[in-house]
Amino acid sequence: MVKRLSVVDVDLCVGCQSCMFACNRRFGEAGLGRSAIHIQSAGGIERGFVVRVCRACEDPPCSKVCPTGALTKREGGGVRLSYAKCIACGNCVRGCTLGAIFWDVELDKPTVCVYCGYCAGFCPYGVIRMEEVA
Amino acid sequence: MADSEHAGDLSRILYVDLARRVYWVEERPEIFAEWFGGAGAGIRLLSEECPQGIDPLSPKNPVILAVGIMNGVFPLASKTVAMFKSPLTGNLGESHAGGRSSIAIRMAGYGAIVIRGRSESPVYLTIDEKGARFRDASALWGMNSASTVGRIIREVEPGAGVRTIMRIGKAGERLIPYSYVTTETYRHFGRLGLGAVFGSKNLKAVVVSGKKSFKFKDPKVYRELYEELFKTFCKSPLMCKYHELGTPMNVLPLNMTGSLPSRNLQSNRFSGAQELSGENMAEKYLGRRTACAHCPVSCIHIAALREPYENEPYFYKTKMISYDYEPIYALGAMLELKSPEGYLKLMDTVEELGLDAMSTGVVLAWATEAMERGIVKEGDAGGIALKWGDHEAYIKAVKRIVAMENEFFQALAKGVKYASSKYGGEDFALEFGGNEMPGYHTGPVAHLGYLTGARHSHLDGAGYSIDQKMYKEGLKYTPEFAARELFEEESWRQVLSSLVVCYFARGVYTPEVVSRCLRTLGLERSPDELKERGRSVLKQKYAFKYREGFSLRDLRIPKRIYETPTPLGAITEEMIRAGLGEFEKLVVG
Numbered sequence: 001m002v003k004r005l006s007v008v009d010v011d012l013c014v015g016c017q018s019c020m021f022a023c024n025r026r027f028g029e030a031g032l033g034r035s036a037i038h039i040q041s042a043g044g045i046e047r048g049f050v051v052r053v054c055r056a057c058e059d060p061p062c063s064k065v066c067p068t069g070a071l072t073k074r075e076g077g078g079v080r081l082s083y084a085k086c087i088a089c090g091n092c093v094r095g096c097t098l099g100a101i102f103w104d105v106e107l108d109k110p111t112v113c114v115y116c117g118y119c120a121g122f123c124p125y126g127v128i129r130m131e132e133v134a
Numbered sequence: 135m136a137d138s139e140h141a142g143d144l145s146r147i148l149y150v151d152l153a154r155r156v157y158w159v160e161e162r163p164e165i166f167a168e169w170f171g172g173a174g175a176g177i178r179l180l181s182e183e184c185p186q187g188i189d190p191l192s193p194k195n196p197v198i199l200a201v202g203i204m205n206g207v208f209p210l211a212s213k214t215v216a217m218f219k220s221p222l223t224g225n226l227g228e229s230h231a232g233g234r235s236s237i238a239i240r241m242a243g244y245g246a247i248v249i250r251g252r253s254e255s256p257v258y259l260t261i262d263e264k265g266a267r268f269r270d271a272s273a274l275w276g277m278n279s280a281s282t283v284g285r286i287i288r289e290v291e292p293g294a295g296v297r298t299i300m301r302i303g304k305a306g307e308r309l310i311p312y313s314y315v316t317t318e319t320y321r322h323f324g325r326l327g328l329g330a331v332f333g334s335k336n337l338k339a340v341v342v343s344g345k346k347s348f349k350f351k352d353p354k355v356y357r358e359l360y361e362e363l364f365k366t367f368c369k370s371p372l373m374c375k376y377h378e379l380g381t382p383m384n385v386l387p388l389n390m391t392g393s394l395p396s397r398n399l400q401s402n403r404f405s406g407a408q409e410l411s412g413e414n415m416a417e418k419y420l421g422r423r424t425a426c427a428h429c430p431v432s433c434i435h436i437a438a439l440r441e442p443y444e445n446e447p448y449f450y451k452t453k454m455i456s457y458d459y460e461p462i463y464a465l466g467a468m469l470e471l472k473s474p475e476g477y478l479k480l481m482d483t484v485e486e487l488g489l490d491a492m493s494t495g496v497v498l499a500w501a502t503e504a505m506e507r508g509i510v511k512e513g514d515a516g517g518i519a520l521k522w523g524d525h526e527a528y529i530k531a532v533k534r535i536v537a538m539e540n541e542f543f544q545a546l547a548k549g550v551k552y553a554s555s556k557y558g559g560e561d562f563a564l565e566f567g568g569n570e571m572p573g574y575h576t577g578p579v580a581h582l583g584y585l586t587g588a589r590h591s592h593l594d595g596a597g598y599s600i601d602q603k604m605y606k607e608g609l610k611y612t613p614e615f616a617a618r619e620l621f622e623e624e625s626w627r628q629v630l631s632s633l634v635v636c637y638f639a640r641g642v643y644t645p646e647v648v649s650r651c652l653r654t655l656g657l658e659r660s661p662d663e664l665k666e667r668g669r670s671v672l673k674q675k676y677a678f679k680y681r682e683g684f685s686l687r688d689l690r691i692p693k694r695i696y697e698t699p700t701p702l703g704a705i706t707e708e709m710i711r712a713g714l715g716e717f718e719k720l721v722v723g
Contacts, residue, residue: 028353
């Protein structure tokens with residue numbers, strides 16, 4: 001089954017960013033530089049939080065603006081990134097309406113969600129979870 | 135691909151000179167390998183940077199912001215340690231805050247930031263992994279609302295989500311020695327006057343952002359240990375306790391045992407405890423719970439206060455105001471404010487103007503009693519009659535303290551020690567080593583802890599919890615036992631605050647667990663070595679205090695603490711003095 005990460009209820013988010021650190025740990029690293037999910041306040045912590053993560057669009061705009069075909073559509077929604085084809089132009093980052101594609105400064109490549117769901121296991125408040133899309 | 139840093143290789147210190155508007159980075163790995171960062175690195179840097187005997191508000195006083203080797207690496211390692219010479223006590227200035235500060239500093243690649251000198255005109259700093267930039271802060275200076283300052287900087291600077299915005303309010307600009315530096319609106323470097331040191335440097339704010347990633351020699355071991363710790367935290371009672379009600383869960387239990395100081399400690403019980411309890415506040419006012427970065431506990435509780443505009447029908451504003459146990463003690467119980475709305479409005483004023491809530495409450499409580507006793511008159515206070523429970527009078531008084539309107543408010547603006555030395559009433563001026571009292575009248579060890587703690591804070595040696603243990607187990611106070619327990623607890627906390635781990639996590643981060651965490655970072659330190667390191671940090675702090683003229687023998691003890699009984703009975707001066715003598719042997723030798 002094809003899965004994607006779903007934001008169940010953003011108002012449950014406390015802004016601990018445990019998901020961001022989890023995403024980075026997929027590579028066995030500590031920190032935030034590789035994270036494909038991003039939590040920020042909605043204009044000040046008193047207003048709550050915003051979860052920026054790939055929602056696996058059926059017709060993803062990021063893929064349309066990739067000049068080398070590095071971002072290909074995934075069956076059921078979302079994209080897959082080929083590092084070999086990517087020329088690091090950054091079009092996808094600008095092309096994503098949700099701002100859910102990030103930049104790995106060290107690799108000099110975009111960071112896109114791979115729909116593994118590791119982050120959801122570290123959300124103590126049930127803000128995000130994996131769901132089947134197809 | 136560039137080689138990324140190893141998580142254990144903390145070494146970079148960013149130096150900023152505000153006078154010359156230059157910055158540079160020095161690699162000093164030995165400091166972090168030996169002291170892990172935070173308090174341990176901070177006291178080393180402070181001893182280097184701060185010349186003996188200087189005025190704390192002179193350009194020579196440095197501001198040191200230090201994080202540790204575990205920040206950004208393990209959960210609940212979420213604090214930053216600030217070190218400076220305190221304008222309130224004249225010796226060690228140390229204050230800890232969470233928010234996103236520690237993660238931002240570590241993710242920008244620094245172990246510490248050292249800020250020197252005084253800018254000619256108001257400035258704020260934006261710091262990232264490339265260094266520091268100096269931004270004009272003239273337009274931000276003099277604003278009545280610290281939250282507006284945050285709002286503006288948030289709009290004009292990048293890094294949303296991965297940054298900290300530390301800033302001062304008007305109180306810091308006006309050099310009030312108990313003014314705060316606040317971060318992410320609701321977390322504070324509250325105690326000992328870091329705000330005034332910022333103000334003396336013409337430094338309005340420090341923004342830090344970063345997104346680094348760190349490698350491990352054995353990533354698998356790191357991931358497994360992280361997962362184990364994360365699960366332990368999520369299952370631990372602390373998670374539930376601090377998440378549900380937050381620190382105000384302590385209001386009712388402390389009140390019930392007669393440990394909650396009220397009316398300037400004329401009483402050990404607070405008549406408004408039910409109204410300002412964690413339970414009632416959560417039920418009626420809690421609007422949002424939030425967390426520090428990299429901490430799933432989310433202990434930060436923010437009340438939503440809906441207020442009508444007086445002259446506009448059907449027009450309301452909703453303010454979001456954080457509440458915690460200590461501000462409820464200081465601005466609620468000490469002033470006998472029984473109305474949550476009154477308390478929240480006073481809290482909001484204190485927050486917006488940039489004062490430490492704890493010191494402010496104790497100062498106002500002293501002033502109220504002084505007026506009650508006729509030592510000061512309404513005329514001294516510009517016609518304000520300070521009365522227990524009158525939040526409107528207190529709000530006016532806070533504004534006048536920050537405005538330093540007349541002689542009386544100028545005195546209050548210097549802290550309760552100064553005010554009582556000028557007007558009298560020292561017996562009920564609740565200061566310990568120059569710092570205003572925290573909210574625990576649990577027994578003799580709490581007070582001994584305020585006097586002996588390097589920061590004169592309840593968090594130093596947690597004397598209140600030693601009292602509570604004695605109460606539960608029916609133990610009797612002996613000076614040797616009290617001093618030893620305080621010394622060992624405060625020593626261990628030096629390790630936690632070097633890493634820098636939140637004290638709420640202390641039950642999980644035992645010496646054995648810390649030792650395992652450090653191993654993943656390439657440092658082999660046995661639990662006993664760690665404990666010894668902690669004692670050494672505490673002794674270094676004490677060496678700094680003594681260098682600056684502090685002495686355990688000269689400490690003044692407010693008589694009020696002997697007059698109001700504790701759950702462990704009455705405290706006597708002999709008990710405390712004997713405890714001070716024992717502590718001196720341990721920490722000074």
